[in-house]
Amino acid sequence: MFTISLCMIVKNEECIIERCLDSVQHLVDEINIIDTGSTDRTKDIVQNYTSRIFDFTWCDDFAKARNFSFQQATKDFILWLDADDVITTEHQQKFLQLKQSLYHPNVDAVSMDYYVALDADGCVESSEKRFRLVKRACNFQWLGAVHEYLDVSGQLYHSDIAVTHLPLKKDAHRNILIYERLKKEGHLFSARDTFHYANELKEHQRCLEAINQYHLFIDTAKGSVDDNIQACLNLADCYQQLQDSKQATQAILQSLLYDRPRPETCCRIGQFFMEQLKNKEAIYWYSQALQHPTETFGIHKRSYSTWLPHFQLSLLYNRLRLYENAQQHNEEARRFKPNDQRILDNRKYLLSQLKN
Incomplete structure (x- = not known):
C-alpha cells in the first residue's frame, strides 16, 4: 500500500476546514496545511489535525502557492484539496479500496470526478475530472496565477472516486x-x-x-x-x-x-x-x-x-x-x-x- 500526503492552501477557512479534514484525515498519512495569511481561527483548528502548518506570503499567484505546498510533502503520493471540498462517506470507501488495490509503481497520476455544483436535491448539477492524486517523485508542477492547473503526464489512471465542492460565499472579485x-x-x-x-x-x-x-x-x-x-x-x-x-x-x-x-x-x-x-x-x-x-x-x-x-x-x-x-x-x-x-x-x- 502506498502512502499519501494531503496538501492544501488555505486562508480564513474557520467555518469549513473541519468539515474537509474530517472527511479525509483517515485516508491520508500526512496533512500539510499552507496558510496564506489567515486572520481567523483557521490555524488553531488545523492544529487539532496536524502540526505540519506552513506560512506562505500571498503573492496573487495560486500556482506558486500550490507548488510550495507540494514541496512540503514527504509521502509516495500527493492528494490536493481546497477547504470547501469534501469526500463523502461513499467515496471515502472507494478511496480506501483504491489505496489498497492500486499497483502504484505503474501509476503517475489518478483522476477523480469533481462535483462542482449540486442542485437543491443534492444531485450533481455540473462536474469535471481533475488529477487529484499524483506521484511525488514525478515533481509535477502547477501553472497559472489564476485558475491554475496541474501539468501531469506519464501513466494515468481514471478512478470513479469523487470530490464534492460545498462552497461558502467567497470574494467574487478576487x-x-x-x-x-x-x-x-x-x-x-x-x-x-x-x-x-x-x-x-x-x-x-x-x-x-x-x-x-x-x-x-x-x-x-x-x-x-x-x-x-x-x-x-x-x-x-x-x-x-x-x-x-x-x-x-x-x-x-x-x-x-x-x-x-x-x-x-x-x-x-x-x-x-x-x-x-x-x-x-x-x-x-x-x-x-x-x-x-x-x-x-x-x-x-x-x-x-x-x-x-x-x-x-x-x-x-x-x-x-x-x-x-x-x-x-x-x-x-x-x-x-x-x-x-x-x-x-x-x-x-x-x-x-x-x-x-
Missing part, C-alpha cells in the same frame, strides 16, 4: 482583480489565461469585453477542444445578453467545428428550432443530446444530457398531440428531478390527456 493587475503590468496571457479572463468578464456582466477576449482566445487556435467549445457557448450567452440573436446562433454553430455535437450544443440548437415552432427539427436535436454523453476533462453540465432534453421532448411531443411519447419523456425527466414543479405539473396535465 480572480478578475488578479487578471487585471497582471494585464496592467504587461504580463503576456497564454491562451488559457485569455479564456479564463473572458469567463471572469462574463461573470461580471462585462459582455463586450468578454466577447473580445473570447474571440482573441479562439483566434489563437491554441486552446483545448473543451475550452474552444465552451468559449463558443459562452460567446452565445454574451451575445444573447446584448440581444443579438443572430451572433448568438452563429457562436453556437461554431462550436460544432471542434468536435461531435456536445449535449449542451444539441440542446441550444433544439431550443432555436423550438422557438421557431419547428417541432420535428427540435425533436431531432434534443434526441441527439441524449445520444452523446460527455466524457471529457471539461465541465459537464449534467442537465443537458439528462432531465432537460427529456422535458423539452415531452413539451414537443405534446405539441404534436403524441401524449404517450410526451408522458414517457416526462417520466424520464422526473427520474432525474423528482421534485421539479414544472415536471410534476406537466405530469398531471399529460395523465389527464391520456385519460381523455
